[in-house]
Amino acid sequence: MKAVILAAGKGTRMLPLTENTPKVLIKVAGKPFLYYLLKNIESAGIEDIAMIAGYRKEKINDFIDEYGFRIRLISQNKQLGTGHAIGLAREFTGDDDFLVLNGDNLVSADDIKAVMEKKGSLVSGIEHPEPSKFGVLKTEGSLLTDIVEKPKKFIGNLINTGIYRFTPEIYHALDKINISERGEYELTDAIRILAKENKVGFIQIRDYWKDLGCINNIVPIEKFIKNR
DSSP states (O other): OEEEEEEOOOOGGGTTTTSSSOGGGOEETTEEHHHHHHHHHHHTTOOEEEEEEOTTHHHHHHHHHHHTOOEEEEEOOSOOOHHHHHHTTHHHHTTSOEEEEETTEEEOHHHHHHHHTSOSEEEEEEEOSOGGGSEEEEEETTEEEEEEESOSSOOOSEEEEEEEEEOTHHHHHHTTOOOOTTSSOOHHHHHHHHHHTTOEEEEEOOSOEEEOOSGGGHHHHHHHHHHO
16 A cells, blocks of 8 residues: 655744755654654554655755655645645555645654555544644544644544545545635545545544654653663
8 A cells, every 4th residue: 555644844843943854854863754764663563655845855865865765756836834735745646545734743663554554545543631732533433524734723633643544536526615714625535525424434543653743752752762
């Protein structure tokens, strides 16, 4: 199965560390954060990988060369959102099902395998003590019904971990979405379209999920990596 990694963003919440460096390349326990994710993807048995890069993409390319990863780099020259980014991978994924992972989230090889082994489109989630900081998943049984971004009122604590399995049908949904209030094409808007048609499943992360969301996350992630 093919995998697409989203790594084009500027990472403004990580300033000043991202002033000249992509967020995914911030050093954690001596290596760029992206290194650990790619190793887990490889351990899950995925060899065909593409990465959407934009901000300081030349440094992403240098990283790939330095660590010897075999990755196709796809340029997102304008930061038009995650939906736009996935659209750029259409030629790479072709008619095959594929995975999508956020480059600033770390998930285990076992959980990646669990997502791979399912059928159809699905999102993954995990229970979190501060769900209002994330997209919250609404589910019915094994189906996703909606994603609510950073809800002001409590609607649940099951958050979107940004690890997806898609069929090519996601591209048809992406063709239907409009630009958001943030000025971006949101992947979650396309997922909602499929969810309304009962075409999106749900799987819960069982092992671990680590989010490099802000500078305060670096030390806890370093401790986690060193302990493992």
